[in-house]
Amino acid sequence: MMPILQIKNLTKRYGGLTANNDISFDVAEGEILSVIGPNGAGKSTLFKQIASFVSVTSGEVLFRGKTISNLAPHVVARMGVVRTFQETTIFKSMTVRENIIVAHHLRSKASLLGFFLGSKLARADEAAFGKSADDIVDFLGLEAIRNELASNLPQGHLRALGMAIGLATGPTVLLLDEPFAGMNHDETMKMVASVRRLRDERGVTVMLVEHDMPAVMKISDRIVVINFGEKIAEGTPAEIQANPRVIEAYLGSEDAAIGM
Numbered sequence: 001m002m003p004i005l006q007i008k009n010l011t012k013r014y015g016g017l018t019a020n021n022d023i024s025f026d027v028a029e030g031e032i033l034s035v036i037g038p039n040g041a042g043k044s045t046l047f048k049q050i051a052s053f054v055s056v057t058s059g060e061v062l063f064r065g066k067t068i069s070n071l072a073p074h075v076v077a078r079m080g081v082v083r084t085f086q087e088t089t090i091f092k093s094m095t096v097r098e099n100i101i102v103a104h105h106l107r108s109k110a111s112l113l114g115f116f117l118g119s120k121l122a123r124a125d126e127a128a129f130g131k132s133a134d135d136i137v138d139f140l141g142l143e144a145i146r147n148e149l150a151s152n153l154p155q156g157h158l159r160a161l162g163m164a165i166g167l168a169t170g171p172t173v174l175l176l177d178e179p180f181a182g183m184n185h186d187e188t189m190k191m192v193a194s195v196r197r198l199r200d201e202r203g204v205t206v207m208l209v210e211h212d213m214p215a216v217m218k219i220s221d222r223i224v225v226i227n228f229g230e231k232i233a234e235g236t237p238a239e240i241q242a243n244p245r246v247i248e249a250y251l252g253s254e255d256a257a258i259g260m
């Protein structure tokens, strides 16, 4: 079967600085694949290239065999490749539920302006989006904060809301940038279970960048390791943990060791 994503010889240079260099790997449909590596290795840049938030200096990204690199990010998102990230637009004066409703407008027939002006089409969307937003809240186990203002949320819940916003856009491939940051152990394990259910029950392909190694080892089908902008390893969690190049890359880095 054709890979859902093909990352081909991706390179990104910022002036004289090479953020990543000649990275290639495939992602299978329905896979959960993590990208790990020490701080500054080029992981976030890779995600930005895949979701087309930054241009590629060379190489390309193919989604179901079609090039998506260097398209506008909203076009790529509408095609189904959606990235959630630290700076995901969260309206602090809105509740969790309202934020998720607004996010549905990425795939809506009515414009976001219509939503704010209350057009008829927008009102019909509004009812459907309200139901879908509630489904997402339930799916992620966020019932307790459904009507909480985003401004009151701690970091871990903001990450969960970021994921809910990503889900509202109906992704085929969801790119999660540090989804467990700021979460305690229980919250992380709950979110790990949610991500796996997202794949198992909804068929969403998931890529994540994450520093929480126990969570990465638990959640991933495969792992790609980046160091100084280069791919140094690719394999199952067990293979990655036993890989000498990976162990060497992590020794002496600020990140926790690669083990459990």
Ligand SMILES: Nc1ncnc2c1ncn2[C@@H]1O[C@H](COP(=O)(O)OP(=O)(O)OP(=O)(O)O)[C@@H](O)[C@H]1O
Pocket: 014, 017, 018, 019, 037, 038, 039, 040, 041, 042, 043, 044, 045, 046
């Ligand atoms: N917009 C930019 N302009 C210039 N340099 C950049 C830009 N974005 C990233 N870089 C540089 O590219 C390199 C890779 O950064 P990137 O954020 O991709 O790493 P990372 O692996 O995600 O790091 P971390 O784990 O700390 O988030 C770093 O040296 C960073 O300073």
